[in-house]
Amino acid sequence: MNFCSHCGKTVVTMVPRGDNRERFVCESCDTVHYQNPNNVAGTILTWQDKVLLCKRAIDPRYGLWTLPAGFMENNETVAQAAARESMEEANARSGPLNLFGVFSLPYISQVYMMFSGRLLSDDISPGLESLEVGLFTRDQIPWEEIAFPVITHSLELFFKYGADSGRVHQTWFSRNADRVIQIHGET
Amino acid sequence: MNFCSHCGKTVVTMVPRGDNRERFVCESCDTVHYQNPNNVAGTILTWQDKVLLCKRAIDPRYGLWTLPAGFMENNETVAQAAARESMEEANARSGPLNLFGVFSLPYISQVYMMFSGRLLSDDISPGLESLEVGLFTRDQIPWEEIAFPVITHSLELFFKYGADSGRVHQTWFSRNADRVIQIHGET
Numbered sequence: 001m002n003f004c005s006h007c008g009k010t011v012v013t014m015v016p017r018g019d020n021r022e023r024f025v026c027e028s029c030d031t032v033h034y035q036n037p038n039n040v041a042g043t044i045l046t047w048q049d050k051v052l053l054c055k056r057a058i059d060p061r062y063g064l065w066t067l068p069a070g071f072m073e074n075n076e077t078v079a080q081a082a083a084r085e086s087m088e089e090a091n092a093r094s095g096p097l098n099l100f101g102v103f104s105l106p107y108i109s110q111v112y113m114m115f116s117g118r119l120l121s122d123d124i125s126p127g128l129e130s131l132e133v134g135l136f137t138r139d140q141i142p143w144e145e146i147a148f149p150v151i152t153h154s155l156e157l158f159f160k161y162g163a164d165s166g167r168v169h170q171t172w173f174s175r176n177a178d179r180v181i182q183i184h185g186e187t
Numbered sequence: 188m189n190f191c192s193h194c195g196k197t198v199v200t201m202v203p204r205g206d207n208r209e210r211f212v213c214e215s216c217d218t219v220h221y222q223n224p225n226n227v228a229g230t231i232l233t234w235q236d237k238v239l240l241c242k243r244a245i246d247p248r249y250g251l252w253t254l255p256a257g258f259m260e261n262n263e264t265v266a267q268a269a270a271r272e273s274m275e276e277a278n279a280r281s282g283p284l285n286l287f288g289v290f291s292l293p294y295i296s297q298v299y300m301m302f303s304g305r306l307l308s309d310d311i312s313p314g315l316e317s318l319e320v321g322l323f324t325r326d327q328i329p330w331e332e333i334a335f336p337v338i339t340h341s342l343e344l345f346f347k348y349g350a351d352s353g354r355v356h357q358t359w360f361s362r363n364a365d366r367v368i369q370i371h372g373e374t
Contacts, residue, residue: 001192005211005220008190008197018315020275021260033192037259038223039298072224073208077291077359078298088207099357102286102300104264111226111265113289128205168355170286172264 006031037109041081042069044158045094047119050135051155053142054089057131061147067154068092069112070129082115090133093120101157101169103150114154116163149173149181193218224296228268229256231345232281234306237322238342240329241276244318248334254341255279256299257316269302277320280307288344288356290337301341303350336360336368 004011004026011024016032024033044067045052053065068089072081079097086092097115104111126133136142138159146152150173157169174182191198191213198211203219211220231254232239240252255276259268266284273279284302291298311320323329325346333339337360344356361369 003190003192003195005188005190005192005198008195010195011192034258035261036225037261037263039226071221072298074222074224074296075293076224077293078289079291079357079359080293099289099355102265102289104266106262106264106267109261111259166353168286170266172266 001033004029004031037111039072040069040110040112041072041078041085042067042114043082043086043094044100044114044116044154045086045092045119047122047135050137052090052092053134053136054130055132056147058129064145064147065142066147066151078113079115089127089130091125091127095120099168101154104172107175112150153183188220191216191218224298226259227256227297227299228259228265228272229254229301230269230273230281231287231301231303231341232273232279232306234309234322237324239277239279240321240323241317242319243334245316251332251334252329253334253338265300266302276314276317278312278314282307286355288341291359294362299337340370
């Protein structure tokens with residue numbers, strides 16, 4: 001951030017009075033520009049013993065497989081965001097969604113909220129952001145071609161505990177200087 | 188938003204190519220400025236049969252009581268945010284935190300994530316954003332002086348189901364034109 005989005009003047013980096021961390025501040029119009037984490041909402045949708053996956057048609061990780069998921073928008077609930085992303089990426093209509101996992105990725109300031117549910121039909125097709133969509137049994141999943149560690153983790157938890165355990169899984173991920181990802185129990 | 192925070196030129200409102208909703212876009216430097224919901228992380232911390240509440244020293248709802256809670260910051264996990272807010276607002280040290288509820292407030296584009304846990308000591312004191320802090324049994328809680336509906340709802344669920352039900356409560360709130368709040372089961 002270089003300029004104030006409200007008045008257009010140059011912003012400075014400073015700790016505002018009564019605050020305890022640096023923010024972008026406009027000294028011209030006195031606006032503090034906070035920057036906060038983003039939520040990613042997604043689904044693990046099943047048809048019989050198969051899970052819906054999408055092959056990404058966008059960067060990053062073009063051509064790799066993922067669960068339907070994307071940034072939550074203003075003025076929607078987390079579950080509405082998850083259902084919307086499933087429709088946009090795979091034209092997938094889902095029944096009731098249950099919160100399955102909350103995963104913090106502090107190194108990129110994201111929180112994934114994944115929901116499980118059933119597809120209402122196997123009539124699925126790629127949306128604009130997908131090259132291909134498909135239904136996969138555990139053995140059919142292209143485990144070596146999954147786009148993100150948090151997606152692999154979600155699928156592993158799903159096949160280990162199922163959708164009906166009543167648990168909401170809580171994990172956080174760290175990434176070290178060598179970009180190695182570690183997975184931690186949430187505390 | 189009036190100006191591009193990257194280059195300082197005037198932004199326009201338009202649907203970017205490949206998108207399906209209006210964004211603030213800078214046609215000078217081709218930046219799309221997304222706006223997304225914020226997470227509020229908080230705690231329901233107990234000492235024996237009492238719950239920690241804070242009296243707000245800031246607007247909105249100055250002088251009303253609330254659970255420790257505040258906006259999640261970049262580069263922290265949701266649970267770290269909840270613990271940090273408890274320390275900042277009440278100098279409250281907590282043991283392990285368990286996710287208790289995820290509450291969507293789409294009319295203000297916020298998601299509350301509330302955690303339950305135990306205080307490690309009853310040595311609590313007001314932080315900068317609190318006038319006063321206290322420990323309250325269910326009967327002692329100033330139910331008519333709670334700052335926000337989502338806080339009243341969290342406390343009601345806590346006293347109905349307890350901290351150890353293993354459930355993560357999921358609710359969403361709507362607000363109509365008369366500013367009447369309705370509470371819905373998440374789907």
